[in-house]
Amino acid sequence: MEKLDGLWRRRVASLVEGGIIRSEAVRRAFLRYPRYLFVEKRYRDYAHVDEPLPIPAGQTISAPHMVAIMLELAELERGMNVLEIGTGSGWNAALIAELVKSDVYTVERIPELVEFARRNLERAGVKNVHVFLGDGTKGFPPKAPYDRIIVTAGAPKVPEPLIEQLKPGGRLIIPVGSHHLWQELYIMTKTEDGEVRKKRWGGVAFVPLMGEHGWRVVS
Ligand code: SAM
Numbered sequence: 001m002e003k004l005d006g007l008w009r010r011r012v013a014s015l016v017e018g019g020i021i022r023s024e025a026v027r028r029a030f031l032r033y034p035r036y037l038f039v040e041k042r043y044r045d046y047a048h049v050d051e052p053l054p055i056p057a058g059q060t061i062s063a064p065h066m067v068a069i070m071l072e073l074a075e076l077e078r079g080m081n082v083l084e085i086g087t088g089s090g091w092n093a094a095l096i097a098e099l100v101k102s103d104v105y106t107v108e109r110i111p112e113l114v115e116f117a118r119r120n121l122e123r124a125g126v127k128n129v130h131v132f133l134g135d136g137t138k139g140f141p142p143k144a145p146y147d148r149i150i151v152t153a154g155a156p157k158v159p160e161p162l163i164e165q166l167k168p169g170g171r172l173i174i175p176v177g178s179h180h181l182w183q184e185l186y187i188m189t190k191t192e193d194g195e196v197r198k199k200r201w202g203g204v205a206f207v208p209l210m211g212e213h214g215w216r217v218v219s
Pocket residue numbers: 059060061062085086087088089090091092093107108109110113134135136137152153206207208209210211214
């Protein structure tokens with residue numbers, strides 16, 4: 001554990017030096033919840049490496065730099081109501097919860113990963129993340145509207161329900177692209193009078209967002 005911790009601290013320091021982690025809040029959250037707590041045992045020694053790693057069901061836990069970039073773009077503040085789509089390992093949700101210090105809702109479409117994330121979150125001592133099984137392209141109406149919606153899988157287009165479930169002044173961060181494994185990261189903002197504005201951050205690579213308003217599941 002000590003060795004893993006040392007390697008993780010070095011990774012966090014390098015993300016700070018590289019200007020990827022810009023805020024003290026994100027730095028602290030990264031130190032509080034190291035990525036090695038959210039991967040299977042056999043991948044723990046690689047958790048500090050700045051690349052995606054496999055998690056069950058053929059999915060991935062994102063690279064530390066990508067998670068840091070999205071969290072910085074989200075500008076999370078204490079008390080915000082946040083929805084994450086694509087729970088995966090639960091790591092990003094744990095970081096969000098540490099930043100907002102309130103309940104976080106996260107939706108995952110693969111039952112095995114819902115269980116995986118719940119186990120990881122429990123082991124890490126995270127109590128304010130609520131993991132739901134479902135199609136996150138429909139958002140999560142019971143807790144809407146949201147200050148922030150963070151999508152961690154690549155969509156062919158921005159799912160309309162996610163825009164609808166944003167508060168005025170709210171922000172949606174989502175990878176969008178016409179190809180399965182390459183997207184552009186969009187930052188969508190809903191203005192106080194309901195207008196939606198889009199900013200493009202740059203190229204990213206996520207696993208596909210499958211579902212009714214995402215890539216269609218071929219059966
Ligand atoms: N945020 C995750 C973490 O911290 O480990 C990594 C997410 S992984 C890159 C993308 C996840 O999105 C996968 O677990 C995948 O099953 C999930 N996913 C894809 N389409 C989805 C949908 N429509 N609703 C919910 N989850 C979805």
